[in-house]
Amino acid sequence: MGIKPYLITKSLTPENQETPINFIKGDIVNYKLFYRRNHFSYPNFLTSFYFLPIEGLVRFPKVFSLQEIRVLPSKTVKVILECAGNKRELFNPKVFGEQWGKGAISQGKWKGTPLSALLQYTGLLETAKEIVFEGYDFGERTDTNQQYHFSRSLPLEIALHPDTIIAYEYNDQPIPFKHGYPLRLIVPGWYAMASVKWIKKITVIDHEFTGPFQAIDYVYYPNRDSDIGKIPVTTINLNSTIQKPLNLQVLNTGNHTIEGIAWTGRGKVLKVEISLDGGRTWEAAKIFLSTENYSWVRWIYEWQVTEKGEYMIISKAIDSEGRMQPNEPIWNRKGYGYNAIDKIEVKVE
Amino acid sequence: MGIKPYLITKSLTPENQETPINFIKGDIVNYKLFYRRNHFSYPNFLTSFYFLPIEGLVRFPKVFSLQEIRVLPSKTVKVILECAGNKRELFNPKVFGEQWGKGAISQGKWKGTPLSALLQYTGLLETAKEIVFEGYDFGERTDTNQQYHFSRSLPLEIALHPDTIIAYEYNDQPIPFKHGYPLRLIVPGWYAMASVKWIKKITVIDHEFTGPFQAIDYVYYPNRDSDIGKIPVTTINLNSTIQKPLNLQVLNTGNHTIEGIAWTGRGKVLKVEISLDGGRTWEAAKIFLSTENYSWVRWIYEWQVTEKGEYMIISKAIDSEGRMQPNEPIWNRKGYGYNAIDKIEVKVE
CATH class of the missing domain: 2.60.40.650 (Immunoglobulin-like)
Known part of the structure; x- marks a missing residue:
């Protein structure tokens, strides 16, 4: 008589389901119970014809094949991914948006190539300041009624950290599609909005990135009615x-x-x-x-x-x-x- | 890219998981999303050698085989089953116990034989007052540290109602084991504690049944610190x-x-x-x-x-x-x- 916990359904369009964290034992969350957090519907792209371009302020723009990435020296890190909205339902006064309980967090082993290793092939121009990661997922935002891809940037020092990897495996298996197959950026220590899924393109820029998932969402606004005092969301809190x-x-x-x-x-x-x-x-x-x-x-x-x-x-x-x-x-x-x-x-x- | 809701895990020992009611469309809940509510671990009995005894204050005690029950005229009723604790987590002050949200409710088609039809074979003595249904599930209660089977009684007029059935199918299939296979009592209009699963025995008695799931649990206690004013839980509230x-x-x-x-x-x-x-x-x-x-x-x-x-x-x-x-x-x-x-x-x- 199998008794097992399930993901806790929060919404289906897009799919947002949390990990039944009370029932997780040990250090490794099976992908079936890994929380799913999406901004849009799942992207539709040819995973069998996948290439990763690195462009912008680099000396030698390059398009990597999966094979090229997989043969480079790899790194495996056991990493927590936690949604910045984890435990949101506990705020009082209540906050609108996905009502995550305590389970928008999971952990497992991610294997990939350090981004810094890929950047050794392309080089960086001296004006490089941030690196932008664009995912294949896109859709309309309710606030602006415009379409965007999910995109986030990292400052150079985080992007070049040896543990910041372009991952292709989760728990010794190819990353499940819902979690970013074939390539997902993994930024250890940061809330998981930084760990962009389904990477479409990496672009080096010389200014502060201002996409809506960086400049509107994933920002702490301490005031209910004004934007005064806002601070970007970065590392995971204790x-x-x-x-x-x-x-x-x-x-x-x-x-x-x-x-x-x-x-x-x-x-x-x-x-x-x-x-x-x-x-x-x-x-x-x-x-x-x-x-x-x-x-x-x-x-x-x-x-x-x-x-x-x-x-x-x-x-x-x-x-x-x-x-x-x-x-x-x-x-x-x-x-x-x-x-x-x-x-x-x-x-x- | 299949996106589906799951049962919402509340506890696993015993298994209590609720229906993702926000995502249920239509009138019939698939058994996979039917809420699971257990008082004990799942019972372990030989379903291939199953008989249903009806005894106590009857003229002719009888043990029915499944086959005998299935060939009797059947009745199919589309019935809500709702746990009496549905929405418990909304009470303020908070109430201890399983924190059901809004999904301890499901609905589907139950097919079976009216209990009254079975009782025509056994007859009832004039002293008959209540009918007790004992389930195969049993275990220890935390309050008394004694072992009990899950048992509940019905007054005669409810037990003999033509829509009170001994069900053997849910949505045109044998009842799933977790929901009471092979036989489950279905009491339309009552909270679901009345619809005893895995029926082991039916006993006709001449007094008020006082098992703990009747006299301790499933009782409204309006006062926090005394039992004054208590009323048994019966029919489903509007x-x-x-x-x-x-x-x-x-x-x-x-x-x-x-x-x-x-x-x-x-x-x-x-x-x-x-x-x-x-x-x-x-x-x-x-x-x-x-x-x-x-x-x-x-x-x-x-x-x-x-x-x-x-x-x-x-x-x-x-x-x-x-x-x-x-x-x-x-x-x-x-x-x-x-x-x-x-x-x-x-x-x-």
Whole structure:
């Protein structure tokens, strides 16, 4: 009697479904449960006749075949991809847009060629400032009623980082089409809007890219009614999620293992603390530190509960530079980067 | 590029997954998207050697084979099954337990033999008062730490109603195991805890049945800290759900079709009204009335929106006896029977 979790359907046009994060065990998410986040309908292009052009401010514009890319030295990175809108439904006041719960996050092994290796073939002109990645996916935006491809840029130092790869495999298999086949940019440590799927073209430019997915979306707007103080969304915030028990679950008295994950796009998670008294006192969870740079860490906390009643369980991650998750989320108009301490409630009877 | 909705995973031990109700079209839910609600792990019994005993206060106790039941005159009813906890997550204050959203409801065609036809073979003694249905599923309850089978009773007048059937098919196929194969009681108009799956035994008794799924669970407790005023959960409350647009969706100005369903376990839904001004004024939705007795009705409302802004959309069902959905849910400690008017918010830009 197979019992399995499914993707949690948020919308179908475009397809947005989240990972059932409470039921993910281990470090590698099977592609079937990898959250799907699309801006448009799936692109329609000839994957059997696929080439990747690199053009713009390069010395030698070049069109790479898949074969040329695959024979270059490869790199495999275990990477979290997290939608910048993960946990959006927890903001209060509510934020319009896709109501992601805690599952717009997944992790697995991406294999590909460092972008820097491809750029060694093309060279860069001295005026190069950003690199633009255009995906095959396109469609109309509701705000401007114009058609756009999904395009994002990276500053040079991120684009040239040895772990920024043009990936062709996920978990030792060709990338599933819904996740970017045949080539997907992987930018470890950044929210996943940066990891452009179905790469159509790479263009080197000498100015700041202002496509709508860079200059309108994926921007923190701290004010409801004005754009004052806006900041682009880049790296993944320090965060944690309690996977077990479930929110509002009913438990027996006795021993329970509280389990979860913690992650960050900058530095490393060093500690996770648990509070069972509303945040007054904290105790360290047992954390399974990793030697990998871009993956979540798992943590557990053995909870002995003898008294019946209602309990709040709070988790808080602390990173290698002493930063910790804030008590309250930093509200922003488009609902990005939620990373307040994670809270659930349970009843013990 | 197949895009399909999935069951929404709530818990896996036992398996509780809800129907992605926003994405259900039409009147018949495919069994793959039929919500799964279990009290225990799936039962393990020899379905190839299955017999149904009817015993207790009958003149002639009898054990029916499946074959005997299948050759009797059959009845097919299009029936809503709705978990009494549907929409529990909307209660405020929050209620502990499975956090069902709006999808612990499904509908399809159940075919079987009226229970009354089986009881014609056994007869009933004059002292008969209730009929108890025991399922093969069993396990330990967290409150008493004792093992129970899932058992429920019906008063005679409900048990003998010609539409109360011992079903063996769902949508023209044998009932899927997860939904009660080989035999499931179907009690049209009652919340689905009454429609016992995997029927093991039917027993006629002369008193009020007090099993825990009758006397502890599936009881409305209006007070948080006492059992005063408790009432058993029986028939499905008048209700409606907006399927489209999605809550907190961003829309363009222009024409939008608001769509949904409305249903009740008593009488018929006659009208659905929509408010776009917070409940001050209401307009009739177009409703597709049905000649069937136990199925939901679909409704649509054509909305022309020219002004940008944030809107609340409210739906309210009204039944054949003038009852209407309440503005606020009737809070109860275990979170049953939520049936307040349905509300979503959208942003038009």
